Amino acid sequence: MSAGPIDLDCNATTRPLSEVVQAMTHAMRDLHHNPSSLHKPGQSARAELERARAIVAELIHARPDEIVFTASATESIVSALASAVRQYARSGQACAVVTSKLEHAAVIESLQEIAKDTSIEIRYLDHNTQGSIDVQSLESCFASCEHEHLPVAIATVHAANNETGVVQPVREIAEICAKHNVLFHTDATQLIGKLPCDVQELGVDMLSFSAHKFHGPRGAGAMYVRKGMKLIPFLPGAQESGRRGGTENVPACIGASVACDHAKTWLADSTKRTERVQLREHLEQQLKAEIAGIVIHGGDLPDERRLWNTVNAAIPGAPAEQMLVMLSEQNICASAGAACSSGSIEPSRVISALGLSEDVLNSSIRFSFDRFTTKTEIDRAVPIITSCAARLRSFN
Ligand code: PLP
Numbered sequence: 001m002s003a004g005p006i007d008l009d010c011n012a013t014t015r016p017l018s019e020v021v022q023a024m025t026h027a028m029r030d031l032h033h034n035p036s037s038l039h040k041p042g043q044s045a046r047a048e049l050e051r052a053r054a055i056v057a058e059l060i061h062a063r064p065d066e067i068v069f070t071a072s073a074t075e076s077i078v079s080a081l082a083s084a085v086r087q088y089a090r091s092g093q094a095c096a097v098v099t100s101k102l103e104h105a106a107v108i109e110s111l112q113e114i115a116k117d118t119s120i121e122i123r124y125l126d127h128n129t130q131g132s133i134d135v136q137s138l139e140s141c142f143a144s145c146e147h148e149h150l151p152v153a154i155a156t157v158h159a160a161n162n163e164t165g166v167v168q169p170v171r172e173i174a175e176i177c178a179k180h181n182v183l184f185h186t187d188a189t190q191l192i193g194k195l196p197c198d199v200q201e202l203g204v205d206m207l208s209f210s211a212h213k214f215h216g217p218r219g220a221g222a223m224y225v226r227k228g229m230k231l232i233p234f235l236p237g238a239q240e241s242g243r244r245g246g247t248e249n250v251p252a253c254i255g256a257s258v259a260c261d262h263a264k265t266w267l268a269d270s271t272k273r274t275e276r277v278q279l280r281e282h283l284e285q286q287l288k289a290e291i292a293g294i295v296i297h298g299g300d301l302p303d304e305r306r307l308w309n310t311v312n313a314a315i316p317g318a319p320a321e322q323m324l325v326m327l328s329e330q331n332i333c334a335s336a337g338a339a340c341s342s343g344s345i346e347p348s349r350v351i352s353a354l355g356l357s358e359d360v361l362n363s364s365i366r367f368s369f370d371r372f373t374t375k376t377e378i379d380r381a382v383p384i385i386t387s388c389a390a391r392l393r394s395f396n
Contacts, residue, residue, distance in 0.1 A: 006377045009333040011162050011190060011310060011368035017215045017262055020255045024217060027251035035248050036239060045250050052250075052257035056222055059260040060188075060207065061198040068223045068231075068243045069253050073189040076208030076223035077156075078110040079234035079244065080185045084154035085118050086232045094119040096145050098155040098182075100133055101353040104162055107187055108349075121150065125157070129354050130298050131164040132305065133157060135172045142180045152182045159188040159207075160195070163350040163366055165310025166298040167191065174203035183229075189213055193263040194307055195273070199224055211252075215371070216259030220252035266371060276308035276371070283311055283367065283378050290386040291315055295360055297351065311367045312351070314360040318392035320347070323365055326388040332381055335366045 007015075027048065033041040035049045054064040070076045081097065088095040097111055101124050111122050123145065126137035138155070145152050155177050160167045170186050177184035185206040191197060193214025199207055207224040211217055225231050225243065237245015266272055287294055295314040298306055315323070320336035327334050336348060351364045367385075369378075 003331070003380070005331045005333055006381050007333045007373070008367040008369055008381060009335045010370040010373070011165075011213070011366065012335060013212045013218065014215045014370050016212070016217050016255065017259060019262065020216055020258045023258045024251040024255040027254045031250050031254075035250055049248055049250050049253055052253045055257035056253075056260045059197070059264050060192065060224060061200055062224050063227060065241070066199075066224055066227055068225055068240045069248055069256075070221035070223055070244055071219050071249070071252075072221040073187065073208050073210035073213075074106040074110070074221070075234070076210075076221045077106045077185075077187055078113075079223060079231070080206040080208060080225075081107070081110050081154060081156060082114055082234050083230075083232040084183050084185070085114050085120055087230070088151065088153050089118040089120075092119075093151065094121070095151045095153040096121045096123050097153055098123045098125065098138065098141050098145075100125045100127060100157055102127055102131055102133070102161055102164075102166075102350050103156070103158055104187060104189070105349070106189075107156055107158070120153065127353070129356065130301055131161055131166040131350070131354055132298070132301060133168050133173070135169050135176065138173060138176050142176070142182065152180070154183040154185055156185040156187065159186045159191040159197075160307050161298075161310075161350060162190045163310075163348055164298040164312045164354075165190075165307035165368070166301060167195070167305045167307060169305075170204065171202050177205075178203060190307065193259070193267075194309060196267050199226075205229060211256035211259045214259055214263050217252050217255035219249060220256035222256065272371075273308055277303055279369070279373065279375060279378060280306075280308050280311060282375065283369075283382070284313075286378070286382040287311070287313060287385065290382065291389050293317075295356075297354065297364065309369050309373075312364055313367070314351075314356070314364040315389045315393075316357075316359040316363050317396050318363050318389040319396070320363050320365050322392055323363070323388055326392070327384065330384045330388070332384055335368070336364065 031045045033045045035046040057064045057067045126134040174184050183205045188207050188209050192209040205226045211220040235245040297312040347361050
């Protein structure tokens with residue numbers, strides 16, 4: 001029997017835990033009533049939905065009533081950003097939104113879409129070539145907005161990068177935003193479930209994430225909205241306390257809560273994370289030893305500023321698209337950009353924004369693993385990666 005694929009594309013999505021599948025199967029069969037109905041089965045579905053909300057809240061140290069269930073991180077992000085901008089747009093006021101060029105398409109494209117109907121100016125923060133946001137540029141950005149009498153509706157910066165795995169200084173950014181009375185949202189889609197997250201300690205106003213990135217189901221997103229904050233719903237309706245219309249997807253919310261509960265237990269044992277960091281180091285050391293001139297994006301940053309699961313490596317002379325095809329033929333899943341844009345020949349927008357040479361840009365590949373990836377799988381993948389790179393370098 002041939003071995004299955006080695007999945008090194010886990011930042012795109014992860015396999016749902018069997019406990020998640022079981023809980024969702026049960027919910028689909030036995031909890032199909034509408035949680036807004038007043039009858040008993042409806043109220044049972046409501047009770048389970050609220051239990052799920054409390055578990056999701058616990059993972060990020062929020063209150064249950066601060067969690068709004070959505071269908072994806074993308075929906076959470078667009079809801080948070082649109083709400084902030086509409087508070088100004090409704091009175092015909094122009095405003096700025098502060099972000100970075102390293103955000104996921106869910107942020108960048110949401111803002112571009114919002115900008116079509118409103119008077120917003122998008123201001124970008126600086127970053128270095130490792131992909132780390134320059135916190136001081138936030139102060140200068142706020143100062144220039146103030147000088148121009150342009151109110152800042154919201155600042156949005158991701159917590160961890162989907163392509164480089166770089167963890168951003170969210171707490172420092174939140175502190176500066178609070179000092180200037182500016183709302184702060186973070187896209188924590190790649191951080192949640194991989195590293196501990198405490199919304200109180202971080203000081204964020206809003207936070208978005210998605211369960212399928214940490215072994216939950218797809219179609220289950222969540223948005224943290226700090227207590228007392230006004231949210232203009234993106235989808236109107238009475239559900240989710242008037243913050244997100246549409247009948248709640250109870251099985252998906254329950255599936256998300258099971259994934260959150262497992263993540264909480266996993267995160268409580270820091271030796272498990274240390275062991276994952278060691279696996280990433282092992283992968284990097286092997287690649288560096290075998291492939292001359294390899295460049296690891298964000299590789300110079302300390303461990304606390306990197307996700308344990310992501311290695312984005314440029315192999316100059318081995319074009320990424322050709323590498324991906326060859327790796328796929330050898331049963332290895334990897335990626336050369338965000339999952340949503342893979343298949344396109346465009347190099348990754350995030351890696352492009354790092355300002356590196358064409359050769360580095362066009363040869364960057366993302367390897368991302370999960371909580372269950374084994375050293376044996378990494379040891380099987382490395383010789384395949386190195387031989388594909390050597391073959392491509394000999395042609396080019
Ligand atoms: N933000 C980041 C950083 C992501 O990595 C992704 C998905 O890749 C998203 C947002 C969008 O998540 P979803 O597909 O669940 O909407």
